[in-house]
Amino acid sequence: MKVLHTSLECYPLAKVGGLGDVVGSLPKYLTDLDCVTEVIIPFFDNEKINDLSCEEVYNGSLDLGKNTFDFSIKKVLSVDFGFQIYLVYQEELLHRPNVYSYEDDTERFLAFQLAVLNWLLDTETKPDVIHCHDHHTGLIPFLISQVNKYNSLIDIPTVLTIHNAQYQGQFSYDKLDYIPQFDLANIGLLDWDHCINPLASGIKCAWRVTTVSPSYMDELQHQANGLEGLLSHEKAKCVGILNGIDHDTWNPETDPMVVKNYGTKNIISGRKANKEWLCQEFNFDLNKPLFAFIGRLVYEKGADLLPAIIAEALQHLDVNILILGSGNSEIESRLLEVKQHFPNTYNTYIGYDEKLSHIIYAGADFLIMPSRVEPCGLNQMYALRYGLIPIVRRTGGLKDTVIDIGNKGFGICLDRANVEDVYYSIRRGVEFYNDQKFYRKTQKEILKIDHSWNNSAKQYIELYKSLKQLK
Ligand code: ADP
Ligand code: GLC
Numbered sequence: 001m002k003v004l005h006t007s008l009e010c011y012p013l014a015k016v017g018g019l020g021d022v023v024g025s026l027p028k029y030l031t032d033l034d035c036v037t038e039v040i041i042p043f044f045d046n047e048k049i050n051d052l053s054c055e056e057v058y059n060g061s062l063d064l065g066k067n068t069f070d071f072s073i074k075k076v077l078s079v080d081f082g083f084q085i086y087l088v089y090q091e092e093l094l095h096r097p098n099v100y101s102y103e104d105d106t107e108r109f110l111a112f113q114l115a116v117l118n119w120l121l122d123t124e125t126k127p128d129v130i131h132c133h134d135h136h137t138g139l140i141p142f143l144i145s146q147v148n149k150y151n152s153l154i155d156i157p158t159v160l161t162i163h164n165a166q167y168q169g170q171f172s173y174d175k176l177d178y179i180p181q182f183d184l185a186n187i188g189l190l191d192w193d194h195c196i197n198p199l200a201s202g203i204k205c206a207w208r209v210t211t212v213s214p215s216y217m218d219e220l221q222h223q224a225n226g227l228e229g230l231l232s233h234e235k236a237k238c239v240g241i242l243n244g245i246d247h248d249t250w251n252p253e254t255d256p257m258v259v260k261n262y263g264t265k266n267i268i269s270g271r272k273a274n275k276e277w278l279c280q281e282f283n284f285d286l287n288k289p290l291f292a293f294i295g296r297l298v299y300e301k302g303a304d305l306l307p308a309i310i311a312e313a314l315q316h317l318d319v320n321i322l323i324l325g326s327g328n329s330e331i332e333s334r335l336l337e338v339k340q341h342f343p344n345t346y347n348t349y350i351g352y353d354e355k356l357s358h359i360i361y362a363g364a365d366f367l368i369m370p371s372r373v374e375p376c377g378l379n380q381m382y383a384l385r386y387g388l389i390p391i392v393r394r395t396g397g398l399k400d401t402v403i404d405i406g407n408k409g410f411g412i413c414l415d416r417a418n419v420e421d422v423y424y425s426i427r428r429g430v431e432f433y434n435d436q437k438f439y440r441k442t443q444k445e446i447l448k449i450d451h452s453w454n455n456s457a458k459q460y461i462e463l464y465k466s467l468k469q470l471k
Contacts (some may be wrong), residue, residue, distance in 0.1 A: 002036040003464060004127035006116055006137040008099055008109070010041045010085065011249075013048050015354075016099050017296055018243070018378045019163050022212070023133060025246035026460065028082035029453035033461050038127070042094035042112050043074060043087035053078035054087065058122065062114040064107055065177045069093065071115045088115045106171045109136045109198070110178050117143055117150050129464050131159045135169035138202030139179075142189055145205050146182040157467035160206035164375050165224045165231075166300055168192075168199035193226060200227055203234055207467055210460075212376035213397030214240035241460060242400055243376040244453030245385065250361075252386050252447075257358035264447055267387050268440065274363030282347035284320040289433040291319055291391075291426060292364035294357050294379055297327030297335070297350075302370030302393065307334040308419045309370070313426050314342045322364065323348040324356055361386040366429045372417045374398045381451040384410070387443040389432070391425050393417050401451065405432060410446045 009015055011024030027037040043049055054074035061070045071090040088094060093108045102108060117140065120126060132140045141158040144150050172195055179190070192200035203209050211217050217240030221232040231238065249255075252270065253263045259277040262270020279286045291313070297303040303325065310321050323335055325348075335348050349356060361367075367383040369392045376397030380390040384401075391412040392398040403409025412428050414421045433439055 001129070001461075001464060002038070002125070002127045003030065003129045003131055004120075005037065005039045005131045005133065006113070006140060007039065007041055007133040008112070008136045010039050013052075013085070014041055014044050014046065014099050018376065019133060021246070021378050022163070022243055024081070025249070026244070026453055026457060028246065028248075029244065029457035030460065031083045033457055035461055035464065038084045038086060040073075040086040040088065040116055042099075042108075043089040044099065045095045045097050049087065052076050052087075057086075058119050060115065060118045060122070062111055062118055063180070064111060064114070065175075069111060071111070071118075073115070073119045088112055088119075090115060106169070106175060107178070109169065110139065113137055113140050113143065114180070116140070117153065120153060120156075121150065126153070126156060129157050129159060129467060131161065132202060132206065133161050134163050135167060135197075135199035135202065138169065138198035139190075140202070141205035141207075142201045143180070146186050146189060147180045148182065149180050155471060157207040157464075157470065158205070159208050159210060159463065159467070160202040162199065162203075162209065162211040162220070162375070164300075164373070165199065165211075165220055165227055166373060168197050168225065168227070170195040170197045172196070192230065200230055203227065203230055207237070207470055208463060209234065209238045210463065211238070211240050212243045213400045214242065215399045216240060216375040216396035219396060239463065241456050241463075242397060243378060243381075244456045245378060245381045245451050247385070247450075247452040250382050250385050252362055255358055255362070257355045258362040259359060260362075262362075264444055267444055267447065271363055271387060271443075274359050275365075276363075277359060278322065278363045279320075282320075282322055283344060284322070284347070285344070288318055288320045288345070289365040289430060290322060290363070291366045291368055291429065292322045292324070292360045292388075293368045294324045294360055295369070297325040297331040299328070300371060300373040302372055302417045302422075303327065303331050305370055305417065305419055305422060306331070307338050309368075309422045309426070310335075310338050310342065310346050312419055312423045314345050316423075317427060317430055319345070319426065319430060321346045322360065324351075324353065324360060326351050361388055364388055365433060366391050366412075366426075368422065368426070369393065369398060370414070370417050370422045371395055371398060377401070380411075384446045384449050384451065387447045389429070389439075389442065389446070391422075391429060405442070410442050410449075 009020035058073035260273035374396040402411040404413040
């Protein structure tokens with residue numbers, strides 16, 4: 001069986017968040033299960049991609065309304081990622097430094113999807129399944145099933161994975177001519193709330209829809225940023241499969257990014273060396289418990305609450321707090337402002353830094369995730385893998401992966417994303433930390449939890465196999 005994943009992100013070539021991690025790791029584990037797995041992403045203008053050596057395997061063009069764009073497909077040769085990666089090179093729209101946040105993202109995502117399908121039309125060995133990720137590739141199931149030009153691909157089953165239903169990629173009907181000719185009687189398959197909605201269209205047209213944790217699948221029936229009615233209508237073809245993590249990239253025993261490697265035997269000294277580095281770098285006292293946050297600074301992550309949480313915690317508790325993140329500029333500047341009030345106990349790095357994130361997993365004492373919406377969340381799984389205690393709001397994948405110490409578990413769970421509840425959880429964290437025997441024992445235990453893709457990759461294989469019966 002051959003599966004082609006279409007995505008905007010794939011670690012290590014292009015990563016903004018968890019989507020990159022998933023598309024960079026699930027294919028490895030699928031390959032190990034004898035599923036030939038390929039990934040296609042845009043050829044971005046970044047160092048990692050520009051440095052690759054590639055073979056051009058296809059040249060073509062695509063139409064977006066009245067404009068025609070040339071593109072090529074490049075097969076990556078120089079690095080073995082554990083699966084085959086292809087890149088869509090398109091000079092004007094895709095060969096740019098960033099993955100998202102351009103004014104013409106609608107055009108960019110469509111160009112990517114059309115290029116992939118134009119290529120597939122002309123390739124001899126077609127995939128047995130096309131696996132689309134998020135709204136950026138959510139129009140592929142519609143294009144294959146409805147557009148005359150792609151009629152010869154109609155028997156290829158499509159799977160759509162929703163990584164986050166908050167983002168749907170809507171655009172208005174004045175861009176309808178970007179979609180190649182189809183029977184206008186079926187225009188409803190593109191529509192949601194008087195817009196063309198790629199995520200909604202993917203949910204309607206894909207053969208199967210998955211999301212990244214069982215609890216998020218349940219939540220989506222009631223809360224999906226306007227798509228809840230659609231998701232409960234399509235419930236029969238939807239399933240929640242918990243994300244896994246890459247146990248090779250994320251391994252405290254071999255991770256080249258951390259200050260000192262460690263396993264169960266030397267976890268205390270290993271984590272101490274990493275904490276020492278963080279304390280020196282950010283001007284903290286090694287003896288105080290260090291609470292950290294890593295992530296996109298957006299409302300869904302509860303990041304807007306952080307400035308008030310920091311103030312509350314540092315006025316009343318003897319702790320250090322470190323924030324690594326970027327995103328909403330107002331949250332960024334509020335986080336920077338707070339620094340002047342707590343120069344020795346709080347610090348922040350505004351930006352994206354993969355290495356620093358690894359050292360934080362390896363050296364902080366608690367990871368705070370007060371997410372309002374968290375479809376899966378990988379941070380808490382990385383935290384567990386490194387022996388870092390997670391403090392999470394019970395939502396989506398956080399609910400599926402963290403058990404409270406009060407229930408014989410290993411983390412701290414809260415129900416409401418507000419300053420009081422998070423502050424209370426930090427207080428519980430301090431008490432937990434002060435019980436050093438229990439705290440150390442728990443750290444050792446969580447190192448052994450297996451959240452690798454081993455289990456979930458098998459569920460994807462079963463899903464792919466089940467599609468044959470639908471043909
Ligand atoms: P999301 O995809 O919603 O951002 P996830 O928890 O699934 O959330 O994945 C986030 C990933 O991005 C993790 O690998 C995390 O370590 C990483 N990450 C997020 N923000 C940063 C940052 N500022 N610097 C480095 N890594 C980050
Ligand atoms: C999204 C979600 C996050 C999930 C990630 C990978 O970005 O916000 O919760 O872990 O996708 O599936």
